[in-house]
Amino acid sequence: MENHPILSSRRNIYIYFLFWFIIIITNFLLLNLALRLDTSAALGDSLVFNVLFSWLGLSFWYPTRYISFEDTKFYRILLNHIIGAVVVSAFWLLCGYLILIEVLRFDDIYQNFFFSTLPWRFPIGALAYFVITSFYYLIIYYSGFQERKLHEAELKGLITQAELKSLKFQINPHFIFNSLNSMSALTTIDPEKARGMILKLAEFLRYTLANNDRQKNKLKDELHNIKLYLEIEKIRFEDKFDFTEQLSEECLEQEIPNMLLQPLFENAIKHAVYESLEKINVNLSCICENGYLKIEVSNTYDPGLKSKKGTGVGLKNISERLKLIYHQNDLIQVIKENNIFKVLLYIPQKNIA
Amino acid sequence: MEKMNKVIIIDDETLAREIIKKYLLSHNEIEIGAECSNGFEGVKKINELNPDIVFLDIQMPRLNGFEMLELIDNPPVIIFTTAYDQYAIKAFEVNAADYLLKPFSRERFEEALEKAMINLKNKKEQSKIIKELIKHTSNIDEYLERIVVKDGPKIHIIPVDSVKYIEAQDDYVLIHSTEGNLLKQKTMKYFEEHLSPDDFLRIHRSFIVFIPRIKKIELVEKETYKLYLDDGTSLPVSKSGYEKLKKIF
Numbered sequence: 001m002e003n004h005p006i007l008s009s010r011r012n013i014y015i016y017f018l019f020w021f022i023i024i025i026t027n028f029l030l031l032n033l034a035l036r037l038d039t040s041a042a043l044g045d046s047l048v049f050n051v052l053f054s055w056l057g058l059s060f061w062y063p064t065r066y067i068s069f070e071d072t073k074f075y076r077i078l079l080n081h082i083i084g085a086v087v088v089s090a091f092w093l094l095c096g097y098l099i100l101i102e103v104l105r106f107d108d109i110y111q112n113f114f115f116s117t118l119p120w121r122f123p124i125g126a127l128a129y130f131v132i133t134s135f136y137y138l139i140i141y142y143s144g145f146q147e148r149k150l151h152e153a154e155l156k157g158l159i160t161q162a163e164l165k166s167l168k169f170q171i172n173p174h175f176i177f178n179s180l181n182s183m184s185a186l187t188t189i190d191p192e193k194a195r196g197m198i199l200k201l202a203e204f205l206r207y208t209l210a211n212n213d214r215q216k217n218k219l220k221d222e223l224h225n226i227k228l229y230l231e232i233e234k235i236r237f238e239d240k241f242d243f244t245e246q247l248s249e250e251c252l253e254q255e256i257p258n259m260l261l262q263p264l265f266e267n268a269i270k271h272a273v274y275e276s277l278e279k280i281n282v283n284l285s286c287i288c289e290n291g292y293l294k295i296e297v298s299n300t301y302d303p304g305l306k307s308k309k310g311t312g313v314g315l316k317n318i319s320e321r322l323k324l325i326y327h328q329n330d331l332i333q334v335i336k337e338n339n340i341f342k343v344l345l346y347i348p349q350k351n352i353a
Numbered sequence: 354m355e356k357m358n359k360v361i362i363i364d365d366e367t368l369a370r371e372i373i374k375k376y377l378l379s380h381n382e383i384e385i386g387a388e389c390s391n392g393f394e395g396v397k398k399i400n401e402l403n404p405d406i407v408f409l410d411i412q413m414p415r416l417n418g419f420e421m422l423e424l425i426d427n428p429p430v431i432i433f434t435t436a437y438d439q440y441a442i443k444a445f446e447v448n449a450a451d452y453l454l455k456p457f458s459r460e461r462f463e464e465a466l467e468k469a470m471i472n473l474k475n476k477k478e479q480s481k482i483i484k485e486l487i488k489h490t491s492n493i494d495e496y497l498e499r500i501v502v503k504d505g506p507k508i509h510i511i512p513v514d515s516v517k518y519i520e521a522q523d524d525y526v527l528i529h530s531t532e533g534n535l536l537k538q539k540t541m542k543y544f545e546e547h548l549s550p551d552d553f554l555r556i557h558r559s560f561i562v563f564i565p566r567i568k569k570i571e572l573v574e575k576e577t578y579k580l581y582l583d584d585g586t587s588l589p590v591s592k593s594g595y596e597k598l599k600k601i602f
Binding site for chain 2 (some may be wrong): 020062174177180181182183184185186188189235236237238274275276346
């Protein structure tokens with residue numbers, strides 16, 4: 001906080017002087033009614049001393065800002081401000097005296113009154129100094145607190161972003177190099193098909209790389225990319241798998257976290273198709289209901305397969321991502337029965353009844 | 354006429370086999386004995402045809418390239434072909450038969466073939482290299498998830514979690530599993546190193562046990578313990594074995 005908390009805004013200046021105006025009125029009434037000072041003397045005294053202090057008060061901000069609690073010892077702060085209070089109070093009374101008696105020439109009765117109340121006036125000035133200074137400290141503390149809170153929220157956001165980034169799908173190098181190898185073979189066997197495969201791979205890579213910054217995409221677009229992937233795998237593995245889908249137009253327009261489904265299809269290919277000697281069926285079905293887009297990706301697998309279990313990293317990442325994005329931890333379900341491996345995802349949608 | 358060299362190509366992708374075939378077309382001294390699309394077929398054909406050179410993919414259904422090599426008695430000269438396999442690369446840095454990173458050029462292919470031909474001439478040396486290679490790759494690899502055993506013409510794949518315990522028998526180990534008892538030519542040390550220490554523990558010079566199957570440990574006499582498995586089998590526990598058991602229970 002660098003700017004003067006009062007002078008930096010017109011509104012605060014009004015409030016500040018309104019506050020002093022009330023003090024002036026109160027002070028005047030006190031002098032006039034309770035202490036029986038005549039009207040002009042009471043008015044002059046109240047006006048001069050309070051206006052003076054209101055101006056002085058504005059300047060306390062500068063020392064307060066530099067004598068901060070964070071890097072100065074407490075007794076030094078206290079000492080500084082006690083000296084400050086004494087000097088300010090003395091200066092204030094001297095100025096008031098000079099204006100009222102030397103300049104405005106108030107009468108002897110007032111002079112007597114002034115000197116008799118001096119033992120009161122001095123501590124009142126010092127006290128006012130402490131009140132205003134404390135007020136400034138409060139502002140500094142509060143704004144620092146707010147800033148920290150803001151900073152913390154910012155940091156939290158950054159962490160979430162970083163986490164999301166680390167959980168996001170990454171292109172599998174096996175897939176890329178094996179595809180390149182297939183293309184290399186196709187260039188002489190079937191150049192047309194090779195070109196087709198290159199174009200598909202290019203489109204797949206472009207989508208996958210370009211979507212690193214966006215969080216969500218329409219299911220339609222995600223699906224297009226997944227189909228590119230499956231078509232490329234199909235060139236590599238020919239008749240080793242079939243892909244079927246059941247979904248409605250409504251589902252296609254819903255948004256899902258980008259590249260969320262890709263690892264599911266990669267798993268199906270990697271664990272079922274790569275490992276199997278038989279034909280595998282990969283199926284996708286989507287339904288929109290009860291505020292959720294329900295996506296089911298399933299694949300058959302070779303029952304004779306005593307293969308390595310996957311590490312589960314792919315599924316865990318999906319689950320973590322859903323948790324971070326939707327703040328719900330029951331959005332994924334994995335079912336393995338009757339030689340079918342099935343993953344169910346529930347993606348919250350605002351526009352589905 | 355020069356003796357023909359027999360080659361087998363093992364890869365689960367047709368196109369990957371195609372390119373090798375294509376590159377081999379200009380080599381009249383080489384005949385392609387067989388093409389295989391999975392590890393089972395590969396083992397069968399290698400044992401049957403006794404090829405000179407094998408082009409072998411690593412990632413394949415059922416049996417991967419390394420597991421296959423464990424099951425072959427007379428390993429031929431192997432040229433690995435792999436898309437992206439940090440383990441293979443590391444393995445061959447130590448001991449090069451040769452490896453081809455997909456996709457590979459004709460020049461690179463010819464180079465590998467030339468190396469293989471030289472290796473063919475001193476085959477003894479070669480089988481030593483392969484054995485070394487297996488040792489190294491499995492060293493770098495993660496813990497075993499399955500054990501492959503050849504039992505006559507049959508190949509058994511035993512998932513590690515169906516193993517009950519492993520018993521030393523001279524140069525072999527006897528693997529006791531829910532699928533029967535099978536003999537494999539490996540050392541206890543090999544299994545001690547390659548099975549996950551979270552699941553397996555060597556409780557005795559001659560026994561490695563699958564931890565989830567342990568039912569109880571009993572004191573027989575002073576400082577002598579016996580371990581019971583869930584099927585009632587009892588196994589002796591050595592002193593150091595007991596110390597290790599104490600740490601996990």
